[in-house]
Amino acid sequence: VNDVVVVGAGVIGLLAARELAAAGAGVVVLDRSRPARESSWAGGGILSPLYPWRYPAPVNRLAQWSQGIYRELCDSLRDSSGIDPEWIPSGMLVVDIDDRESIERWAAAFSMRFEYIDTRTVRELEPELGLEPDLALWLPEVAQVRNPRLVKALLESLQRTGVEIRPDSPVQGWRTSGDRVTAVQTPSGELHADNFVAASGAWTAGVLESTGLRLPFQPVRGQMLLFRGEPDRVRRISLYRGRYVIPRRDGRVLVGSTLEFVGFDKHTTDEALADLRQSAFELVPALVELPMERHWAGLRPGSPDGVPMIGPHPALTNLYICTGHFRNGVVLGPASARLLADQLLGRPPILDTSPYLADKFMKS
Ligand SMILES: Cc1cc2nc3c(=O)[nH]c(=O)nc-3n(C[C@H](O)[C@H](O)[C@H](O)COP(=O)(O)OP(=O)(O)OC[C@H]3O[C@@H](n4cnc5c(N)ncnc54)[C@H](O)[C@@H]3O)c2cc1C
Secondary structure, three states: OEEEEEEOOOHHHHHHHHHHHHOOOOEEEEOOOOOOOOHHHHOOOEOOOOOHHHOOHHHHHHHHHHHHHHHHHHHHHHHHHOOOOOOEOOOEEEOOOOOHHHHHHHHHHOOOOOEEEEHHHHHHHOOOOOOOOOEEEEEOOOOEOOHHHHHHHHHHHHHHOOOEEEOOOOOOEEEEEOOEEEEEEEOOEEEEEEEEEEOOHHHHHHHHHHHOOOOOOEEEEEEEEEEEOOOOOOOOEEEEOOEEEEEOOOOEEEEEOOOEOOOOOOOOOHHHHHHHHHHHHHHOHHHHHOOEEEEEEEEEEEOOOOOOEEEEOOOOOOEEEEEOOHHHHHHHHHHHHHHHHHHHHOOOOOOOOHHHOHHHHHHO
């Protein structure tokens, strides 16, 4: 019997597996197809919510905790896997500031450094910006990771430490006995364990449906573009009207993203392409000259206010749920995984668990 079976090999399932393995548990991670190729691969890797002051405190608490350890996490993953997740403190320039009072309240509550800057300073920080705001917000501590590398590094480092990761293993049901799960059911048979973690991203509501749980989560499609440029030409994460550019270390620039409620459809569309290109050229006119390499879509695990569910299933005591990270799973992941592991292992939790427990979601 395994100690823990984790269902879903996205950033959340992998970080949870890492926490549990570090505590000495024997962990098997199942993915229905190729591990780490869904939302966690498709995302942007900004290590901050966009306009974080618009989010409820439970989201910001997880973000703050993760931001505090991200650099160290990436160093440790690089050393243990040989793959560099490219943690870079690019800083984030918010070109459209709305509500200064909310910004200041948020910054004070979560000890975030911020500066209001004028056009000249904006130009110094990001000479390629196509907009000339009288006033912008500069968040110098916001960093990024290259999320496809982060998840690759996680996979490699977990495998090196003895965690088994099984691709092509969709979980189709749960075998239960009283208030406990005894096994997950897959096409190749049942897998027994002492504890189970459902971390199946946008698919989690479906995965848990047969347990009698109706979760208010839904997939939210996001499309992204990738341009190929030279290193250091675009230097900062810039955000304007919900659209952003993210410069990678090798000169590639990501532009995102759309927010679409279209079920589990992961196709890209011509409308989004045109729309994202327009935003891209408005933010950084130099992108017009650069070749566009790729256009893709991912399905975010959408939750009502962006607050993830982290904790035990309300009826099955050894089944834990960690999902609903919506637009912020990469930044929230380390804290969510720790909080999940704390509950599963009976350790004192890093944060008050109550905003993340299942009953909060059932009432909403
Ligand atoms: C365009 C876009 C941009 C984004 N930008 C950012 C950003 O800048 N910063 C940030 O923090 N977040 C960002 N996000 C959000 C972030 O990517 C997600 O919140 C996060 O990846 C969710 O991780 P997850 O592990 O829950 O889900 P996923 O990565 O989707 O992983 C879930 C896994 O579960 C597996 N699975 C599903 N069903 C089953 C089953 N029945 N059995 C076994 N396995 C199953 C899937 O195959 C998948 O591998 C972005 C997302 C998108 C789409």
